[in-house]
Amino acid sequence: MSTDRITDPNKGIVFKKNTGIYTVHLSDRSLNCTLSPRLRAKTPPEGRGRQKVDHTFEHTDPVAVGDVVLVSETGGGSGQITAVEPRRNHLSRPTATPMPGAHAFEQIIAANVDQVVPVFAAANPAPKWGMLDRYLVMAEAAGVPAVICITKLDLAMDENGRVEADLLQAAAEYRQAGYPVLLASANSRAGLDEVRETLAGRMSVLMGKSGVGKTSLLNALQPGLGLRVNAVSQITGKGKHTTTHLEMFELDFGGSILDTPGVREFGLWDISEDELPGCFPEMRPYLGQCRFGLNCRHDEEPGCAVRKAVTAGQISPRRWQSYLHLRAEA
Secondary structure (H helix, E strand, O other): OOHHHOOOOOEEEEEEEEOOEEEEEOOOOEEEEEEOHHHHHOOOOOOOOOOOOOOOOOOOOOOOOOOEEEEEEEEOOEEEEEEEOOOOOEEEEEOOOOOOOOOOOEEEEEEOOOEEEEEEEOOOOOOOHHHHHHHHHHHHHHOOOEOEEEEOHHHHEOOOOOEOHHHHHHHHHHHHOOOOEEEOOOOOOOOHHHHHHHHOOOEEEEEEOOOOOHHHHHHHHOOOHHHHHHHHHHHHOOOOOOOOEEEEEEOOOOOEEEEEEOOOOOOOOOOOOOOHHHHOHHHHHHOOOOOOHHHOOOOOOOOOHHHHHHHOOOOOHHHHHHHHHHHHHO
16 A cells, blocks of 8 residues: 555554554655554454464564554654554464474564565575465465566576576466466566566565575666665564564555565464465365365375366476475464
8 A cells, every 4th residue: 555545644654663663654754653552552353263362562563564554743753653454464474482382473574465476586596486385375365466576587597598497387387376477687687577567556575585686686676775675684584583673665666565584484374274275276176176075185085176186287296295295284
């Protein structure tokens, strides 16, 4: 959402949060805000069933980047957030646990998101498709569209200047599943117009580990943007599984982006084994058609429609194996 669509002069969008301080963009100015005591003390909704939320501020920050909030100005460029508008959606992941057996809590990454953009390199480092599938499942569970962006395309060209077959095959599998796949290179500038068009006018959350080429890509799209984003990512991504410091950046060509620092492991929040198959869009047409109906685990059961679709080439075997791996964790 853009502040252009907000008519109330006391409402704005949270663009930055940093340990209890929130930068809110209003239609004509920005304020650095704290939470009103009433909002800070308000009990948040509980999670969807796995673990009741711990009622401490550390685990119940009621404000996320992307939230539309009502503010009361206190002077000197400061204010208080007094209310949070209902969210269209939000992206979550579990907090890291300090020891085995400890409970994880929901950690909201962003709210009111238009699309998730997982960013992976074609090479150096080699793409980890299993991690991409985790990002996509998270987006599906939140009801947020996803667009896959593969960078460093120039590193995946053969001697004849053609894209390597393995990368094209992977892109075809995700397109078959229903996901747009962008192939881009900051060096050759291939695909940049398509990436710019995809981001324009939308609130996009970028996901991907360091080294995949996000900084170079963003600098190519908007000079200096990647350096600004990377400066924030270095603060938030030093081995910490945290969302206490996040910042959204406006795009000169319209829209905004939020980069989430990559972590070694990316857990899924509160997605049950029964919900997981529906988070693979290519599997949805076959759910309920198995011999055992909705009770089918789509693994070794006879008469499984999903397995038949895999054999027939309608579902990628690698994506099916990824589903089985995630299901074992659910």
